[in-house]
Amino acid sequence: MADADQPKNLAFYIGKIRQRDAASWEKDDLQDVLYWFRQVVGIVFGLVWGFAGITGFLGFMSFVISSCMLTMAAYKSVLGIDEEDYGGHADLIQEGLPGSIGSFLLTWTLAYTAMHS
Amino acid sequence: MPLTSDPFNVIAIGLAAAVFTEALAWAFVYRTSSYRRLKEELERTCRKLEAIKQGSSGGVVAASSKAALKGNKKEKRIEDNMKSSSKEMSAARFKANIFTMVTMAVVYKLVISKWDGVAMGRLPFSPPALLQNITHRGLMGNDATDCSAMFVFATSFAFFKQNVSKALGFNLSRAATRALTANNPMANMDAAAKKYA
Numbered sequence: 001m002a003d004a005d006q007p008k009n010l011a012f013y014i015g016k017i018r019q020r021d022a023a024s025w026e027k028d029d030l031q032d033v034l035y036w037f038r039q040v041v042g043i044v045f046g047l048v049w050g051f052a053g054i055t056g057f058l059g060f061m062s063f064v065i066s067s068c069m070l071t072m073a074a075y076k077s078v079l080g081i082d083e084e085d086y087g088g089h090a091d092l093i094q095e096g097l098p099g100s101i102g103s104f105l106l107t108w109t110l111a112y113t114a115m116h117s
Numbered sequence: 118m119p120l121t122s123d124p125f126n127v128i129a130i131g132l133a134a135a136v137f138t139e140a141l142a143w144a145f146v147y148r149t150s151s152y153r154r155l156k157e158e159l160e161r162t163c164r165k166l167e168a169i170k171q172g173s174s175g176g177v178v179a180a181s182s183k184a185a186l187k188g189n190k191k192e193k194r195i196e197d198n199m200k201s202s203s204k205e206m207s208a209a210r211f212k213a214n215i216f217t218m219v220t221m222a223v224v225y226k227l228v229i230s231k232w233d234g235v236a237m238g239r240l241p242f243s244p245p246a247l248l249q250n251i252t253h254r255g256l257m258g259n260d261a262t263d264c265s266a267m268f269v270f271a272t273s274f275a276f277f278k279q280n281v282s283k284a285l286g287f288n289l290s291r292a293a294t295r296a297l298t299a300n301n302p303m304a305n306m307d308a309a310a311k312k313y314a
Contacts, residue, residue: 054241055241057242059241059242099275099279099280103272103276109237109269110238112238112239112241113237113264117238117239
């Protein structure tokens with residue numbers, strides 16, 4: 001059954017992820033998975049950065065870089081994606097980044113307040 | 118300052134406001150048969166256009182100039198359909214965005230009036246002057262690392278609105294969003310102004 005005919009629900013995405021590099025991805029589906037992955041990463045990293053007491057602009061930039069590297073690791077190693085098939089790294093790495101920055105800032109602030117104020 | 122329940126109350130209000138906004142948009146815009154028809158038409162046209170462009174960039178050479186001309190006419194016709202659909206879609210989504218603006222303005226006033234002068238937390242960074250308009254709104258003193266209710270509300274509302282909309286499938290596909298951006302009347306006005314300047 002072609003991807004376009006299947007309902008795009010959680011079971012669909014989990015099924016594809018479990019196939020790892022055996023799965024073939026439509027670009028939109030791949031970007032959706034990376035988007036949601038990025039939102040979770042933003043919240044988790046915010047908590048970690050806050051509890052660890054990481055501060056300042058360098059702290060923020062380290063989140064951006066770590067988030068991008070983790071996203072790349074996820075689609076290269078876990079999903080076995082060849083970025084050349086999807087127009088290069090740019091579209092995949094930046095997917096979901098703006099949204100995750102907001103959630104990172106908020107959770108970073110609250111975790112930092114809880115531990116260090 | 119210790120972490121209190123205030124920021125979590127503001128986050129809960131941000132979530133409720135985002136869900137309420139999307140519910141209104143769904144009830145008055147997304148649910149209507151005209152919007153659904155328009156969305157389907159725009160998505161279909163964008164898919165056709167992308168397929169044609171991929172086919173032509175893949176090095177497929179037309180058998181004759183007549184076939185190439187016919188192909189170009191078809192592409193032009195589909196592009197014109199897409200421009201027309203995307204203009205209608207922009208108008209429809211603007212209507213939905215009005216709910217967002219009104220809800221955000223009303224709830225923001227409530228949040229600011231309830232938590233005026235109350236610091237929600239300590240920022241782990243010193244925000245630039247432009248961002249301090251949000252992070253230090255309504256707070257006394259000069260400590261730039263004090264975090265206001267406005268910052269908590271704005272970030273949580275934006276986060277929940279974006280993700281609730283995406284989870285419920287209210288967003289357009291990326292191709293349709295690109296078409297909307299490319300055919301944005303404001304962008305076209307700007308380009309026209311530059312041309313005649």
